[in-house]
Amino acid sequence: DTGVSQNPRHKITKRGQNVTFRCDPISEHNRLYWYRQTLGQGPEFLTYFQNEAQLEKSRLLSDRFSAERPKGSFSTLEIQRTEQGDSAMYLCASSFTLGQGWSNEQFFGPGTRLTVL
Amino acid sequence: AQSVTQLDSHVSVSEGTPVLLRCNYSSSYSPSLFWYVQHPNKGLQLLLKYTSAATLVKGINGFEAEFKKSETSFHLTKPSAHMSDAAEYFCVVFPSGDDKIIFGKGTRLHILP
Numbered sequence: 001d002t003g004v005s006q007n008p009r010h011k012i013t014k015r016g017q018n019v020t021f022r023c024d025p026i027s028e029h030n031r032l033y034w035y036r037q038t039l040g041q042g043p044e045f046l047t048y049f050q051n052e053a054q055l056e057k058s059r060l061l062s063d064r065f066s067a068e069r070p071k072g073s074f075s076t077l078e079i080q081r082t083e084q085g086d087s088a089m090y091l092c093a094s095s096f097t098l099g100q101g102w103s104n105e106q107f108f109g110p111g112t113r114l115t116v117l
Numbered sequence: 118a119q120s121v122t123q124l125d126s127h128v129s130v131s132e133g134t135p136v137l138l139r140c141n142y143s144s145s146y147s148p149s150l151f152w153y154v155q156h157p158n159k160g161l162q163l164l165l166k167y168t169s170a171a172t173l174v175k176g177i178n179g180f181e182a183e184f185k186k187s188e189t190s191f192h193l194t195k196p197s198a199h200m201s202d203a204a205e206y207f208c209v210v211f212p213s214g215d216d217k218i219i220f221g222k223g224t225r226l227h228i229l230p
Binding site: 003004040041042043044045056058091093105106107108109110111 | 159160162
């Protein structure tokens with residue numbers, strides 16, 4: 001399977017714990033995106049990388065959230081001191097995009113469902 | 118600022134009948150508009166996209182959408198629903214300038230036998 005993969009698929013944690021999610025994009029894709037999706041809502045943009053550079057961060061991404069893409073391949077999203085409001089599906093997507101455009105298709109992974117107790 | 122509104126949170130149709138999922142957008146610029154579908158436990162999949170070429174866009178699985186600038190709409194249609202079309206559908210506005218990508222809240226499509 002050469003699609004976008006995310007691990008773990010499910011994560012249950014206690015409030016105050018740190019969690020880390022991983023996303024492996026399609027190998028030739030230079031862009032990688034993170035989204036958050038809560039029940040009954042569409043995905044909300046969090047951040048994106050072009051190669052290893054993090055180019056944009058949404059104001060939804062508080063100081064407790066950090067994302068990295070150290071070698072321009074896989075990415076990790078870490079949430080520190082989790083809160084119950086962090087419970088959501090975290091989606092990763094990748095695309096091959098030249099320049100600054102957004103109109104190329106993004107390929108999505110299956111998501112990581114986080115439950116904070 | 119850009120925004121997107123999906124007018125129905127749930128739509129139910131009988132198998133074999135037409136599907137209409139409604140989407141209206143607000144944009145200061147000529148937008149790029151997409152429809153994505155999300156099946157349970159699967160990733161979002163692109164159905165079709167409009168990027169200022171032909172206003173009638175054909176996508177996968179028999180879906181199509183028409184960009185109507187005068188109505189600021191990008192409704193998704195399919196002539197004949199199939200059971201496998203049951204899923205959540207998202208209308209998406211892609212940004213120009215500094216705007217962020219915006220997903221609608223989604224429309225859940227139910228197919229009745």
